[in-house]
Amino acid sequence: MKPLLPGATIGVLGGGQLGRMMAVTARQMGYRIVVLDPSPRCPTAQVSDGVVVGALDDLDAARHLARQVDVITLDTEHVPADVLAELHTIAPVRPGAEVLRTIQDRLVQKSFLDGLGVAQAKWAPVGNADELAAGLAKVGAPAILKVRRAGYDGKGQVRVDAAADGPAQLARLRGEPAVIEEVVPFTREISVVLARGLGGDIQFYPIAENVHRRHILHTTRAPAPMAAGQRERAEQMALNVAEALDHCGVIAVEMFELADGRLLVNEIAPRTHNSGHYTYGACATSQFEQHVRAVCGLPLGDPRALTGAVMVNLIGDLWSAGPPAWHHVLARPEARLHLYGKDAPAPGRKMGHVVLLDDDTDRALRTAEDLIAQLTPRP
DSSP, rough: OOOBBBBBBBEEESSSSHHHHHHHHHHHTTOOOEOOOOHHHHHHHGGGGGEEEEEEEEETHHHHHHHOOOOESSTTSSOOOHHHHHHHHTBBBBSOOOHHHHHHHHHHHHHHHHHHHHOOOEEEEESSHHHHHHHHHHHHHSEEEESSOOOOOOTTEOOOOOOOOHHHHHHHTTTEEEEEEEEOOOEEEEEEEEETTSSOOOEEEOOEEEETTTTTTEEEEOOOOOOHHHHHHHHHHHHHHHHHOOOEEEEEEEEETTTTSSSSEEEESOOOOOOGTHHHBBBBOOOOHHHHHTTOOOOOOOOBSOOEEEEEEEEEGGGGGOOTHHHHHHTOOOTTEEEEOSOOOOOOEEEEEEEEOOHHHHHHHHHHHHHHHHHSOOO
C-alpha cells in the first residue's frame, strides 16, 4: 500500500494527552490532524487543524471525521470496536476493529492470551455469586475483582481479601460482568513498548520499569535494569501478542516479574502508552513519531535510547493549592516538563509529566521524588 506522506490528514479518535503529543509530532512532520472528542477544548484539539465535537460512540460524528482524513487512529482503546469497523469502510483504521474487540473485554483479552500460551495470573470469569465462588476456589484469596470493560487506573476493581468478603465486594461492582484474578507477588512491573509497521516490521524500545501509587503510574525508569536473556524473553512475549493481533502502530504490553524470574502479562494497551513517555526526549524516535510512521505506512524510525531516563507523572493533587511551583522543575537542565492543557485539575487526574534525562537512573529516580516533594502543597 502506498505510504501517506506529509500533507496527508490523520484522524484521531479521542482527544487526551496521548493524542495531543502525537498531534504535536505529526504536525512537526507536516501532517494535518483532525480529532473527535466531546470537548472542543480537549488537549488534542488545542494543537489540531480541526475538531469534530462528539462522543466516541457517536457514529455520525465519527463518520464526519472519517470523510475528512486519510487514515484514522486512536488516543484510547475505549472507542467502540463497532464504530471502528464502520469507519473502515470510509478510511483505513489503524489499529483495526478486531484489535479493540480483543482488548476491550478483559475476559476476551485473557482468553486470547491463554490461547497464545502466554503466561498470566490465574483468572476466572465472574458474572454471579456462583461464578464468584468457583473463581475464588480457582485463584484463591486475596484476589482482585475487575470489571470486564472500561476499567483503568484502578477504577472498576476491588480487592477480595477472604472468600467470605467476596459477595460484598462483588456487589460494589453494581452487577457489571467481571473477572477475578489472583494477587500476584511480583517484584516489579515492566512494560515492553514496541511498534509494528504496516508491513509487519518491528522496533522495540528499551524496556521500562514502572512504579504505581494508588493504582496510577508514578514513575517509569528506562532502560530497566535487566539481564539480556530476561529482556529477550519479555520482548518475545510482547512480539507474540502484537503479531497475533496483527496490530499496526505502537503497543505496550505490561508484565509482572516474579522473584523466580517468571514473567506474567498483566495488560495490553494497543496505543502509545504512559510508560513510553520517556521516549519523547530520550530516544532517537519517540513513540509518538513511531506511531505516526506506522499508521501512515512509513518505515519505522530508530528507537534506540540516547540517554537513560526517568518519567514521573504529575497528578491533579499537586494543584490543590494552586499551580505548582514550576521553577523547581525548570531550574534542572536535565528535566523536560510536559503539561497537557487540561482545563481543570482533579485528584488522581494526570495533568502532565516530567522526563529526567540522566544515564544514572538511580539518581534520576531520587531527583523525581525530590521534585514531587517540592511541588506538593504543604498542609
